[in-house]
Amino acid sequence: MNTFDVAVIGWGKGGKTIAGTLARAGKRVAIIEQSAEMYGGACINVACIPTKALIHSAQSRPEKDYDPEYFARAVDSRNKLTGKMRDVNYAMLADLGNVVVIDGVARFTGPKTLVVEAGEDSLELSAETILINTGSVPVIPDIEGAEFGGRIHTSITLQQAPLPEHLVIVGGGYIGIEFASMFSQFGSQVTVIDKNPRPLHREDHDVSQVVSGLLDGVRFITDATVIRISQTQDCAAIQYVWNEQEQTVRGDAVLIALGRRPATDSLDLATAGIKTTKNGAVEVNEYLESSVPGVYALGDVNGGPQFTYISLDDSRIVTDRILGDGLRSRNDRQAIPSTIFTTPPFAKVGLTEAEAEKAGYSIKVASKNVADIKAMPKPKIVGDPRGMIKVIVDADSDLILGAALIHIDAQEVINLVALAMRHKITASELRDTIYIHPSSTEALNEVLGTI
Numbered sequence: 001m002n003t004f005d006v007a008v009i010g011w012g013k014g015g016k017t018i019a020g021t022l023a024r025a026g027k028r029v030a031i032i033e034q035s036a037e038m039y040g041g042a043c044i045n046v047a048c049i050p051t052k053a054l055i056h057s058a059q060s061r062p063e064k065d066y067d068p069e070y071f072a073r074a075v076d077s078r079n080k081l082t083g084k085m086r087d088v089n090y091a092m093l094a095d096l097g098n099v100v101v102i103d104g105v106a107r108f109t110g111p112k113t114l115v116v117e118a119g120e121d122s123l124e125l126s127a128e129t130i131l132i133n134t135g136s137v138p139v140i141p142d143i144e145g146a147e148f149g150g151r152i153h154t155s156i157t158l159q160q161a162p163l164p165e166h167l168v169i170v171g172g173g174y175i176g177i178e179f180a181s182m183f184s185q186f187g188s189q190v191t192v193i194d195k196n197p198r199p200l201h202r203e204d205h206d207v208s209q210v211v212s213g214l215l216d217g218v219r220f221i222t223d224a225t226v227i228r229i230s231q232t233q234d235c236a237a238i239q240y241v242w243n244e245q246e247q248t249v250r251g252d253a254v255l256i257a258l259g260r261r262p263a264t265d266s267l268d269l270a271t272a273g274i275k276t277t278k279n280g281a282v283e284v285n286e287y288l289e290s291s292v293p294g295v296y297a298l299g300d301v302n303g304g305p306q307f308t309y310i311s312l313d314d315s316r317i318v319t320d321r322i323l324g325d326g327l328r329s330r331n332d333r334q335a336i337p338s339t340i341f342t343t344p345p346f347a348k349v350g351l352t353e354a355e356a357e358k359a360g361y362s363i364k365v366a367s368k369n370v371a372d373i374k375a376m377p378k379p380k381i382v383g384d385p386r387g388m389i390k391v392i393v394d395a396d397s398d399l400i401l402g403a404a405l406i407h408i409d410a411q412e413v414i415n416l417v418a419l420a421m422r423h424k425i426t427a428s429e430l431r432d433t434i435y436i437h438p439s440s441t442e443a444l445n446e447v448l449g450t451i
Ligand SMILES: Cc1cc2nc3c(=O)[nH]c(=O)nc-3n(C[C@H](O)[C@H](O)[C@H](O)COP(=O)(O)OP(=O)(O)OC[C@H]3O[C@@H](n4cnc5c(N)ncnc54)[C@H](O)[C@@H]3O)c2cc1C
Pocket: 009, 010, 011, 012, 013, 014, 015, 032, 033, 034, 035, 038, 039, 040, 041, 042, 043, 046, 047, 048, 049, 051, 052, 104, 105, 106, 107, 133, 134, 135, 136, 155, 156, 175, 263, 266, 267, 298, 299, 300, 301, 305, 306, 307, 308, 309, 311
């Protein structure tokens, strides 16, 4: 039996960060990854970075026509970028004297013991501290014919397939909207089907409407129940019920984007006595420790918000637990921003207007379309004055409760608003702050001046 101080299962953002930190602090660390194509985790290989590289290529293309060769070149240059990042990520751990990289699929054989299997080979190991960082996998819906393969894609396989002429996306959430925006800019015809009355149904009506409006030419079918997906050599057919009538839409590729669930199937958690929640996440306390002391779960696998920066923050909590004073916890988290990388991007933080009202706040809403904001020249300079800025303010305390920003640079400006929320900087203070000109942030002077 090989013995380590720490075993990390999965090379995700949180796991790789903490593996390096603990190794540098003198711990003997094993990092176990099931695929050599995934050294560095989902973010750099198949998720955040490659999709944003493709989005950048799509945005850089002024034409709107269907151009599969341009797409193939964009995929090729994206693959070169991710290949380089994978090599750098591998070396960051493999070059550390205290780290052993183990290739294979890990599963528990006891609370502190694992077996790693790779083909015919297997390796047993034990560690006092085990960090589960296995990420998430796409949800497969209970819809007839909804099996990945052929013309039916996950967000990962679609990125490597030929450019579809007509892409049908089932699910109008983060992935659905980002991919609809990107593929329509690559020249594909795109249809999005969602079961809810509108895409991004958790957002305020006006916000969801402005985001949908950015997606030029994309057809949205909402309030629809998909009942069957089938494929032939020529096309895929998606049958759905809308307004009590059965309808069919055909495309040459289908993307199923109905959420992602924690990747725990391969781990045999029950053998170790590690409890899971009803959606299969590792059940953890606020310090991310599972029901077995010394076994922690970081990133998507613990059922928290599915973002790379949350996995990174999970690593701060667990590092503090192992090397620090152990006080940091996920209860400290406030105002977590997120961005959907449409063109221009949609960034949000905190409560929507509807959520704030439901929570009983007395609110003021500062809202303006970007085109009407006089003191916001940046979008006009770059030629894209679409979008809106909406900020929800607590009328009693003047604190910001939430914001939705849809404009050039929104993914940057949202970090400022989130910081203001965390540090209780009031809306009036944000309104009266000096900002760079010309920038997108300076819009806050004017928009917050409306309330
Ligand atoms: C298309 C797409 C775009 C996204 N874009 C963004 C974005 O722009 N910004 C953002 O913040 N988030 C984005 N996300 C979400 C983000 O990718 C995830 O939240 C993040 O990567 C989760 O990281 P993690 O640390 O949980 O683990 P992951 O990075 O998922 O790593 C888990 C690793 O564990 C390995 N593994 C699994 N089981 C085993 C096992 N039994 N044994 C050994 N190895 C195993 C896997 O191969 C994988 O490498 C996106 C997601 C998708 C799908």
